[in-house]
Amino acid sequence: MTRPAVETLLSRLAHKFGERLRTDPEALEGVAGDESGLPGCSPAAVIWPRSSEDVAHIAREAAELGVGLVPRGSGTGKAGACIPRPADVVVDFSRMNQILEMRPKDMYAVVQPGVITGDFHAAAADIGFFYPPDPGSWESCSLGGNISTNAGGTRAAKYGSTQRYVWGLEVVLAGGEVLRMGKRSIKGVAGYDLTSLLVGSEGTLGFVTEATMHIIVAPAAVETAWLSFPNMQVASRAAEKIFSAGFVPRVMEIIDKEGLDAVRSVSDLVIEDGVGAALLVELDGPQETTFDGLIRLCEIAVNAGASDSALARKEKDREAMRRTRRLVSTRLKEQFPFKNADDIAVPRSRMAELLDRARELCRDARFCAYGHLGDGNLHVNLLCKTAQELEAAQPLRRKILELTVSMGGTITGEHGIGLAKRDVLDIEQSQELIALQRRIKATLDPYGIMNPGKVFPNNSNHG
Ligand SMILES: Cc1cc2nc3c(=O)[nH]c(=O)nc-3n(C[C@H](O)[C@H](O)[C@H](O)COP(=O)(O)OP(=O)(O)OC[C@H]3O[C@@H](n4cnc5c(N)ncnc54)[C@H](O)[C@@H]3O)c2cc1C
Structure with a gap:
């Protein structure tokens, strides 16, 4: 794709889209990046469609000229999947925001x-x-x-x-x-x-x-608890006992000591210094049984080594617990602006083993693990303060991803591949499988204009 091609596209679209097509630096900077920590890149233009007809019109014209199109929602992605190249056009869906029925x-x-x-x-x-x-x-x-x-x-x-x-x-x-x-x-x-x-x-x-x-x-009742533990081993094994007892918590989140240290000063919870791990647990179900269920769950946790269990009695307690968990990512990012964050996942029964082995691998690094213990999805962070530290951490990152795959897991449980993981996709998937996906893409997008440069390894002419 060439700069003249995109200029031609913009001149063809200008009349139809009016103020919904912008090329000024402020608008372009607003759609340059996401929450991956990867450097952003201003595109040639951003367009706000209001209907599928608008989108079809853009897609038709862009295909004819071979101009790359990058769909964008809110730009909160963590894989760089909506970061454009300089001559791409971003298609921003924020104005198609109606619940129709x-x-x-x-x-x-x-x-x-x-x-x-x-x-x-x-x-x-x-x-x-x-x-x-x-x-x-x-x-x-x-x-x-x-x-x-x-x-x-x-x-x-x-x-x-x-x-x-x-x-x-x-x-x-x-x-x-x-x-x-x-x-x-x-x-x-x-x-x-x-x-x-x-x-x-x-x-x-x-x-x-x-x-x-x-x-x-909607479930009639939701009950929430915050469980404290001396360390991650005790916490993850307590979780196994909870699952073995037949509980299906709707939420089972784990945070390690580094994560708790990061949020202690901003949390409304009192997090004692000696606490080495915490679980945020929620049960939902019928009004009559859910609270009693949570009490039984807490008893199991205490018998398995929890040092404290706190039940949310009011909505504000529940929100304080949830907020504390939510703050971990942003607080770590403030303290370690170049942190490497991967969202690996393994079969749930192997979560305790993954936590042990990942920590052992990272024994000489600044490391933080937290995330969705209940579904086997762990956010592992190598805590880097500079770009040089981040670069130096890459071999260790690769080892963590290889370990995960060797345990029957995946290199991404929920964030996706985007730009951030395209060059490590082959740790998990065979060349044949990647080639099949390329053929599927070529069938649906024979022009190669849909979000170019994302997902596939060694396919980079990304700016
Ligand atoms: C604080 C924080 C917490 C997060 N927690 C979670 C979490 O718990 N679980 C989780 O899974 N993710 C989480 N994320 C990541 C992110 O929010 C999700 O990936 C989310 O789905 C991205 O939505 P978005 O609207 O921001 O999409 P974008 O970031 O704008 O785009 C993401 C991808 O979707 C594509 N896309 C967007 N709209 C369309 C469309 N209409 N048609 C085709 N393609 C489209 C883009 O091209 C891109 O590839 C978190 C992010 C942050 C910042």
């Missing part, structure tokens, strides 16, 4: 991709329903971004990730074809499951312009 009787809602996840939670709650996926960025991330990354979150422990809730999609392909796929019924197996193919494809196969999202009846 709520159909509780049929357990689905129809949404535009720019709907903020937290707004969708609230809309479902207003009618007594529940949309479980809750990435920590729910206040600002978009459903389109969640679908395109197959976002997880704390409640995936019981309810799974976004993919489980995507029943159908409207998709615009490169070239402008508008396709509807999936279902609006509980069952539906006609043809290949292309909806699932699009979920998690990080904007490389097509634009999501509308989604049919499954919603479920």
Whole structure:
């Protein structure tokens, strides 16, 4: 793609899009980066579509000229998957943000991709329903971004990730074809499951312009506890005992000592110096049994070595516990601006072993582990203060990813590959599997214009 090609595209789109097409530095800087920590890059332009017809128009013109298009939700991604190249055009979905239909009787809602996840939670709650996926960025991330990354979150422990809730999609392909796929019924197996193919494809196969999202009846009660432990080994083995006793917590989050140290001064909880690990646990279910269930769960934890268990009796206590967990990532980032964060995942029964072995590997490094113990997804951080430290940490990072894969795990449980992990994808996937995915991409995007340079290794002409 060349600069003249993008100039031609912009001149063709200028009249139709008016103030919804911008090329001024302020607008371009606003869509240059995400939350991955990778350097941003201002694109040639940003466009705000308002309809699938708008998106199809852009895709048709861009295909003809070979201009790269980068879909963007809210830019909270952690893999650099929406970072453009200098001559790309960013297609920003923030103005396609309407909930088009709520159909509780049929357990689905129809949404535009720019709907903020937290707004969708609230809309479902207003009618007594529940949309479980809750990435920590729910206040600002978009459903389109969640679908395109197959976002997880704390409640995936019981309810799974976004993919489980995507029943159908409207998709615009490169070239402008508008396709509807999936279902609006509980069952539906006609043809290949292309909806699932699009979920998690990080904007490389097509634009999501509308989604049919499954919603479920809200649980009557939610109970929350904060459990303190002397160290991560005791905490992770206590969690195993809780699972073995038959509990299915909707949330089971773990934080190590370094994570607790990072949030101690800003948390509303009192975190004693001697505490070496904590679990945030939530149960949901019927009003009559959920609280008693949590008490039994806490007893198991105390018998397994917890030094303290605190139950949230008021909403403000619960929020203090959740907030403390949410703050870990941002506080670490403030203290270690070049931290390397990977979101590895292993079969849940191997979580305690992963924690032991990762810490052993990192014994000479500044290291912090926290995350979604309940679904086997751990955020491992190499705490770097400078770009040089980050560079020097890469061999260790690779060892952690190799260890994870050797344990039957994955190099990314929820954040995706984007730019951040494209050069380590081959640790997990064979060349044949990567080649098959390239062929699938070439079929859906024969022009090679959809989010170029993302996901695939050694494919970089990324600026
Ligand atoms: C504080 C914090 C906490 C987080 N916690 C979690 C967590 O618990 N779990 C988790 O999974 N993630 C988490 N994330 C990462 C991030 O929020 C998710 O990846 C989220 O799904 C990204 O949504 P977004 O709208 O910001 O998408 P963007 O960052 O804008 O885009 C992400 C990807 O989706 C593509 N895309 C966006 N919209 C469309 C569309 N309409 N059509 C096609 N492709 C599209 C983009 O091209 C890109 O590839 C967290 C991030 C932060 C900053």
